Amino acid sequence: MKQSLLYKINSGQFLPGDKFYSEAELKKEYNVSGITVIKAIQELKQEGYLVRYQGKGTYVSKGKKAKVVRFSDQEKYQGMQESTRVLTVERMTDPSIAKELNISEEEPFYLIKRVRMIDNIPLLVQYSYVLAEFIREEDVENLEAFSSIYEKIKEDFQINLFQADSTEVTEICFPTPSGESDLLEIKKDEPTAFIRRHTYLPGNRVVEYIETYKRWEYFSNKIEPL
Known part of the structure; x- marks a missing residue:
């Protein structure tokens, strides 16, 4: 065939x-x-x-x-100590995010807001919006349990999102919004890489929508043949 x-x-x-x-x-x-x-x-x-x-x-x-080519994010901080700080895990509704998740405007989802660090330098601010059925309400108060959302979902629901299909769009954000520039500890007139990503379950169902602000000096992409 x-x-x-x-x-x-x-x-x-x-x-x-x-x-x-x-x-x-x-x-x-x-x-x-x-x-x-x-x-x-x-x-x-x-x-x-x-x-x-x-x-x-x-x-x-x-x-x-x-x-066939591979388009990959180049890690410019290999060998540096990485850590993740979870700022909030919140159940909420929002029409604009509901549209990205392909759910009704009234349907709740979870926002998981995190800062990723390298050698104690803020690298990126990430807003992960996840379907409510994949977050156990009894775990919400334990913020550190969400340092790796994919590991948490794999443990709780035996779903491996590390290998799931996804689409990603990267744009330059200038100037960076004040809240994100403060968290990244950069000047308010500095740019960031703004990355939007959708992750899909089988059947093209969106399970997660992510918005990320990444410090520009650590952003680099590479295109290479497979």
């Missing part, structure tokens, strides 16, 4: 930017199971032939075929 789909892409039956088959169409066309379809699509995505957009579907990549 995969080779058949690859032939259709390479032969020009699908051009770069064209919308590709849906999973339902492939199951019917090839008379195969959903698992077989997902496996073929995933492999073509990993090899750079297809790209998937949340809520829109699967498209033929506009980039160079079969050229």
Whole structure:
């Protein structure tokens, strides 16, 4: 099945930017199971032939075929002592965040606000908004239990978000808001890297939305072939 789909892409039956088959169409066309379809699509995505957009579907990549790259955050503080300070864990509602989590405006979620340190220097301020069902109310007062949210969720619900799908957008924030500049101990006219990230459960359900302000001098990205 995969080779058949690859032939259709390479032969020009699908051009770069064209919308590709849906999973339902492939199951019917090839008379195969959903698992077989997902496996073929995933492999073509990993090899750079297809790209998937949340809520829109699967498209033929506009980039160079079969050229897969890794876009990674470069840690400029290797060997330094890292620590995390949890400032608050709060149950709340907010229409703008509810939209990011794809839930109703009235549905509550949890805000976990943290500062990550390196050698006692504030590196980033992070606001993690998590679906309420994945935070146990009896743990909320124990702030340090949320130093690693993913470890906490893995322990409590046996869900490994370290390997979950995610999307991330980074922008330059200038000037940095006063509250965040104070926490980062930087001047009010300094920029920061502002990072927005969504983490997904199987079925593309958003489990977490994160907003992060990171000190600009520690921000660096690298693009390299796999």
